[in-house]
Amino acid sequence: MEQMIRISGLSKTFVLHHQHGTVLPVLADIDLTVGRGECVVLHGPSGSGKSTLLRSIYANYRAQQGQILVRHLDGWVDMARAAPRELLEVRRLSMGYISQFLRVIPRIPALDIVSEPLRGLGVERAEAEHKARALLSRLNIPGKLWSLPPATFSGGEQQRINIARGFVSNFPILLLDEPTAALDAGNRTVVAEMIEEARAAGTAIVGIFHDDEIRRRVATSVHVLSPMENIA
Amino acid sequence: MNPQSLLRVQGVSKHYGRRSACQEVSFELHPGEIVAIAGESGSGKTTLLNCISGRLRPDAGRVEFDTRENGLQDIYALSEPHLRLLTRTDWGYVHQNPRDGLRINVSAGANVGERLMAVGERHYGRIRAATGDWMSQVELDPQRIDDLPSTFSGGMQQRLQIARNLVTHPRLLFMDEPTASLDVSVQARLLDLLRGLTQTLSLAAVIVTHDLAVARLLAHRLMIMKDGQMVESGLTDQVLDDPQHPYTQLLVSSVLQA
Numbered sequence: 001m002e003q004m005i006r007i008s009g010l011s012k013t014f015v016l017h018h019q020h021g022t023v024l025p026v027l028a029d030i031d032l033t034v035g036r037g038e039c040v041v042l043h044g045p046s047g048s049g050k051s052t053l054l055r056s057i058y059a060n061y062r063a064q065q066g067q068i069l070v071r072h073l074d075g076w077v078d079m080a081r082a083a084p085r086e087l088l089e090v091r092r093l094s095m096g097y098i099s100q101f102l103r104v105i106p107r108i109p110a111l112d113i114v115s116e117p118l119r120g121l122g123v124e125r126a127e128a129e130h131k132a133r134a135l136l137s138r139l140n141i142p143g144k145l146w147s148l149p150p151a152t153f154s155g156g157e158q159q160r161i162n163i164a165r166g167f168v169s170n171f172p173i174l175l176l177d178e179p180t181a182a183l184d185a186g187n188r189t190v191v192a193e194m195i196e197e198a199r200a201a202g203t204a205i206v207g208i209f210h211d212d213e214i215r216r217r218v219a220t221s222v223h224v225l226s227p228m229e230n231i232a
Numbered sequence: 233m234n235p236q237s238l239l240r241v242q243g244v245s246k247h248y249g250r251r252s253a254c255q256e257v258s259f260e261l262h263p264g265e266i267v268a269i270a271g272e273s274g275s276g277k278t279t280l281l282n283c284i285s286g287r288l289r290p291d292a293g294r295v296e297f298d299t300r301e302n303g304l305q306d307i308y309a310l311s312e313p314h315l316r317l318l319t320r321t322d323w324g325y326v327h328q329n330p331r332d333g334l335r336i337n338v339s340a341g342a343n344v345g346e347r348l349m350a351v352g353e354r355h356y357g358r359i360r361a362a363t364g365d366w367m368s369q370v371e372l373d374p375q376r377i378d379d380l381p382s383t384f385s386g387g388m389q390q391r392l393q394i395a396r397n398l399v400t401h402p403r404l405l406f407m408d409e410p411t412a413s414l415d416v417s418v419q420a421r422l423l424d425l426l427r428g429l430t431q432t433l434s435l436a437a438v439i440v441t442h443d444l445a446v447a448r449l450l451a452h453r454l455m456i457m458k459d460g461q462m463v464e465s466g467l468t469d470q471v472l473d474d475p476q477h478p479y480t481q482l483l484v485s486s487v488l489q490a
Contacts, residue, residue, distance in 0.1 A: 017478035018485065059467065061474040084453050084467050085262060105427075105449060106420035 001035035004173050004204035010066035025228050026052045039205040039218050044225035050208045054175045058097045059087045095173040098166035100181055102158040104151045110161050111146045117169040135164040155182045176207035180214055192217050238263050238436050244283050244293035253279040255460045264434035268447035271457035277440045285406040286315050320350045324397030328409040330389035334381050341377035344396045366395040387418035405437040423449050456480045
């Protein structure tokens with residue numbers, strides 16, 4: 001199976017300069033490989049570094065040690081070392097990240113937020129919006145909301161906007177940070193189906209799911225993380 | 233060295249007397265890239281902006297711009313007319329206070345059209361058409377083309393200043409706190425407009441701001457200045473979500489959450 005993510009020796013420590021220089025080691029010597037069509041679920045108690053690992057893969061957090069190789073075009077990019085421009089290209093073309101919360105942009109309607117990643121790939125507006133509408137209906141966002149900025153939407157609606165945005169451009173790699181946390185049973189099922197379809201199409205997925213049923217349904221393997229002792 | 237750089241800043245330093253306003257700052261900017269410079273008042277961010285935009289000769293270091301004719305050129309080695317031409321064509325400069333970037337006693341249309349005339353356009357109809365077009369692009373009513381900017385609100389004046397800068401299709405825009413003098417509701421509209429324009433025109437921009445939310449919304453990269461030094465830089469979300477330097481941590485943790 002073709003590998004899409006190869007992490008080796010990854011360590012991440014936070015230094016809190018204004019809290020007496022507290023050093024918080026969160027990840028140490030992590031190795032993880034994810035192939036095409038695989039869904040690796042990160043599992044462990046709160047504080048074990050699941051979100052930190054996802055954010056490090058996306059280069060939202062900066063790793064101190066190790067490699068985070070991600071398949072990009074015909075080669076590999078080390079997300080722990082690459083230049084900002086290269087990181088942005090990986091995010092534009094190869095890897096999507098769906099967080100728990102939508103970062104709302106003032107005045108931008110939901111439809112634009114969802115279709116934007118596709119337009120960033122050069123897809124015509126009409127076609128991008130067509131695909132965005134299909135996803136918004138599938139995720140049961142009422143049509144009357146599509147032209148409104150999501151600032152006033154409910155938590156569950158904002159989360160579904162985020163999911164639609166993450167799925168719209170068929171990234172080869174997807175990182176999912178509890179995408180179903182605020183959803184009702186019906187919408188959880190829709191998201192589970194979308195994840196299964198992406199997997200079947202070859203997407204490599206790393207995710208965090210607190211819901212046991214979803215986790216069992218979508219995972220091809222589970223990677224267990226355990227909290228580290230703090231060094232004062 | 234990267235041949236695709238639009239702007240290359242190397243070791244730029246500026247002193248005022250014995251006080252150093254800007255020390256050994258280096259960075260590169262590529263076409264279509266937006267970088268924000270953040271830091272508190274007195275951190276040297278405006279001095280740096282002035283040095284890299286040809287307005288203030290640094291004491292040391294080089295500022296190079298990818299000119300259309302000769303590629304990367306030291307801007308302070310260019311002739312005075314050549315530098316002036318750059319500032320009227322390939323560069324734009326948006327001031328914090330729109331009154332510093334507009335001529336307040338000539339019409340809105342003249343403010344925009346003037347920049348076109350400065351590069352040799354003489355056809356009245358074409359100037360007026362381009363002016364009207366840019367007024368609509370910045371969401372100003374083209375019907376108000378003959379009104380004085382003093383009859384516009386602060387937000388409208390700021391949008392007019394942006395239209396004046398964009399009419400010559402610059403490749404690089406310098407902006408000094410472009411939203412700071414505006415009400416919050418007006419800021420959101422301007423940010424959204426700038427975000428759209430920079431994307432559709434693939435404009436590169438250097439934005440000085442003390443507002444980290446502005447950086448988050450507009451900039452690909454963020455540089456943090458303190459006491460004249462660039463203490464941290466990276467992708468905007470990296471710097472804001474995983475700040476490394478003690479000063480950046482303080483800055484990020486001091487932002488009020490609405």
